[in-house]
Amino acid sequence: MAHAAQIRIPATYMRGGTSKGVFFRLQDLPASCQVPGAARDALFMRVIGSPDPYAAHIDGMGGATSSTSKCVILSKSTQPEHDVDYLYGQVSIDKAFVDWSGNCGNLSTAAGAFAIHAGLIDPARIPQNGTCVVRIWQANIQKTIIAHVPVSNGQVQETGDFELDGVTFPAAEIVLEFLDPSDDGEEGGSMFPTGNLVDQLEVPGVGTFPATLISAGIPTVFVNAADIGYQGTELREAINGDPAQLARFEQIRVAGALRMGLIKSAEEALTRQHTPKIAFVSPPKTYTASSGKTIAADEVDLLVRALSMGKLHHAMMGTCAVAIGTAAAVPGTLVNLAAGGGEREAVRFGHPSGTLRVGAQAVQADGQWTVTKASMSRSARILMEGWVRVPGDLL
The missing domain is CATH 3.10.310.10 (Diaminopimelate Epimerase; Chain A, domain 1)
Incomplete structure (x- = not known):
């Protein structure tokens, strides 16, 4: 034929x-x-x-x-x-x-x-x-x-x-500026969809632990590395070759998506793999990046590892970096606390490939947090x- x-x-x-x-x-x-x-x-x-x-x-x-x-x-x-x-x-x-x-x-x-x-x-x-x-x-x-x-x-x-x-x-x-990146256009949404800086996220079959659920740059579920059994220094090989770990991360992501109102049922998550992201944070530690370069604890404000489409990312997604910078600028979030707490307009975080600096300007009015701009350099x-x-x- x-x-x-x-x-x-x-x-x-x-x-x-x-x-x-x-x-x-x-x-x-x-x-x-x-x-x-x-x-x-x-x-x-x-x-x-x-x-x-x-x-x-x-x-x-x-x-x-x-x-x-x-x-x-x-x-x-x-x-x-x-x-x-x-x-x-x-x-x-x-x-x-x-x-x-x-x-x-x-x-x-x-x-x-x-x-x-x-x-x-x-x-x-x-x-x-x-x-x-x-x-x-x-x-x-x-x-x-x-x-x-x-x-x-x-x-x-x-x-x-x-x-x-x-x-x-x-x-x-190339310098990028993300203007008014909070909410991500989700109908009826806000930067913190639950109204809380930290929620107790119940994940069926996994457990209940603190989580910061934020919609800035891209909807993201942040959890503490220690609460889910990690150091925050992990590289791709430590997670991506273990189907059980990946399945557990997906359960956390789905629970976060439901809590944020991004999906109405767990089944919907199958057709929404790109969002939300799931990331885990830790205070600074010295580790060896995937390139073999040593990242010293005093070079960074915190460590972040994030998953994209069901796998640990080799570096950091740009939109997730916006979420990191924004959450770090709001005192009391898990990201902010991992970075030492307090007010800040920029953070340098460690990821599997090295470090990245991201800035964000967050303001609070009438009890609600918003971010006016986030910025970072790429090429x-x-x-x-x-x-x-x-x-x-x-x-």
Whole structure:
């Protein structure tokens, strides 16, 4: 029988922070994929190589990790005072779905750079040399991100000496500002959905322990490492190879999602793997990062380990870093207490690949905490550009 030829779609493969993804301009997608729905999801899954029971992504652009199973769509913004609309899809590795429930903070860095590369920014706003301020509308969570992208000779400067733990080579620094990142657009939500800085989270079959449930950057469930039997110095290998541990983390995540009102039943969590995140915190300790570098206790304010799509992340998700910085700025949260307590506008935390500094400005009014801005530095660069190909009978 005859088989349809492959179709090719303009695409750019980019690293942003400690993640990688396939970037598209909305106008370049097939007509059926320019709107949300099954066709778009099917395209993104096939581009990445999912669902893959081998969990290897051999037949796609994905890297078989949550950090590399991502697709992004950018277009000129429909929002006033913004340059581009940025839509992010987290592609499941072994299941047939794309999660649109949250943002990727790491790829937000690449979104700013790609907007310039792709001709989506008014040329009059791009300096010949200097910094281009890209105003991004994050369409998943309905929030504003400002990317300060370095420009040299009218083009995005990608090379530089900025080093980011979790990324092998240095590159140019891009500063990100997440404006009013709390609530994440959840209907009727607030920065602390339960109204408490610390809850006693009951997890069926696991136990009851303190948890900070916060929605800033991305909904996140924070627990103390010691309360669940960890040091906070663990690397990926210590957790990701143990199905029983991963299942326990998923139980904690589901319990947190229910308590935050993100899902109505435990079964819903199967189709919402991207959010909330689950992270565990600890006071500073000396440990050896995955690169072999020693991170001394006095180099950091606290330790944080976070899981993404059911696995311990090799570094730290950008949106989770926003949650960390925000929670650290609010006295009394588990994150703040792990960092020593008190008021603070920035923290440096240790993660499996090294350290990261994130700042946040939190204010309290009428008994409610809000965060006006969170900021951090990342980097991004194009790895490949051209066309991605998928079988013609897919669409």
